[in-house]
Amino acid sequence: MRIALIGGTGNIGEGLAFRLRLAGHDVLIGSRSGEKAKAKAEHFNALVERLGGKRGIEGMTNEKASLIADVCIITIPWKHAFETAENLKENLAGKIVVSPVIPMVVENGIFKYIQPEEGSAGLKFARILDKSRVVVAFNNIPAKRFANPDEVFSWDVAVCSDDEQAKRTVMDIVNSIEGLRAYDAGSLENSRIVESITPLLINIARKNKTRELGIRFV
Ligand SMILES: NC(=O)c1ccc[n+]([C@@H]2O[C@H](COP(=O)([O-])OP(=O)(O)OC[C@H]3O[C@@H](n4cnc5c(N)ncnc54)[C@H](OP(=O)(O)O)[C@@H]3O)[C@@H](O)[C@H]2O)c1
Structure with a gap:
């Protein structure tokens, strides 16, 4: 499957790019700048090769990536x-568009969910x-740990x-990534809970001075 990461040059894009490629998908890195996307794709391909996988990540503009992909993940703030x-x-x-997007701000050192008028980022994309x-997914993945190829994790x-x-x-795409397990969380209406x-x-x-956290349903 050809999966585009729209704005895939950033934090969450990094982990998704090489892990999706290792899972056998063709990955398109989108960016506002085709040159930046190509440089990132080269970097990710080198990482995939080092990890024993095959090159297969291409960089291009967001416009081109969104045109030729089967599934697009919007990895933009x-x-x-x-x-x-x-x-x-x-x-x-007509395409599957995946939102890992979290609308949030930090006020006095506390992170707060900013609920869009529509109810969630997922519902706003749907409008x-x-x-x-x-589809709303990947929202609770800690990007830095996900981007670390040495990190061993088990997140839902x-x-x-x-x-x-x-x-x-x-869900099949999520489950294709080693260490991730997908759960059906219902309709888009529920995405407000997932995002928050x-x-x-x-x-x-x-508060507890731990490293970044993921989630696990047990
Ligand atoms: N970071 C996390 O731990 C995490 C976890 C779960 C979900 N998320 C969600 O995933 C999304 C991406 O997070 P991130 O931390 O990966 O973001 P990021 O690294 O700050 O930015 C990702 C990319 O967004 C593009 N971008 C920046 N400003 C833009 C603009 N004005 N117009 C269009 N594109 C722009 C940039 O790509 P170009 O300059 O190449 O165009 C940038 O590389 C967010 O919605 C976030 O809520 C993040």
Whole structure:
């Protein structure tokens, strides 16, 4: 499957890029700059080879990646992610679009979930991308640890969507990554709960001086 990371040059993009490639997917790194995306893709391919996998990560503009991918994961900070989705709306029509996006701010050292008017980032994407199949996933993954190839983890991923088939496809993608386990978390309506867990994880890690935290349902 060809999976695009729209804004895949950043923190969460890094772990997703090489781990999705190691799982056998073709990965497209999107960026506002084609040159930046190509340089990142080269870096990720070298890492994949070092880890015993085969090259297969390509860098390009977000426009091109969204046009040719089967599934697009929007890995852009929330303040810019919705505008990017608007701009790519036609390219994303009919496609599975995955949101790991967490709308949040930090106030007096405390991370707070900023609930969009629609109810969640996932629901906001569904309103903007009304011709796409929106799925919420990967929201509670700690990006730095995920990007560390030496990190051994066992994290759960809550997956929400109103499109059952799209949700199943994304759950299969999640389960293809070693160390991740997908759970069906219901409709997009539930994404507000899933998204709001991330600031809680960050606050707990900071207060208790632990490293970044993921989640596990036991
Ligand atoms: N970091 C985490 O631990 C974590 C965990 C779970 C979920 N998430 C979510 O994943 C998303 C990405 O987080 P991140 O930490 O990976 O973000 P990031 O590293 O800060 O940024 C990712 C990419 O977004 C693009 N970008 C920045 N400003 C933009 C703009 N104005 N317009 C379009 N693209 C822009 C940049 O790509 P180019 O410059 O190449 O275009 C950048 O490399 C966020 O929504 C976040 O809530 C993050």
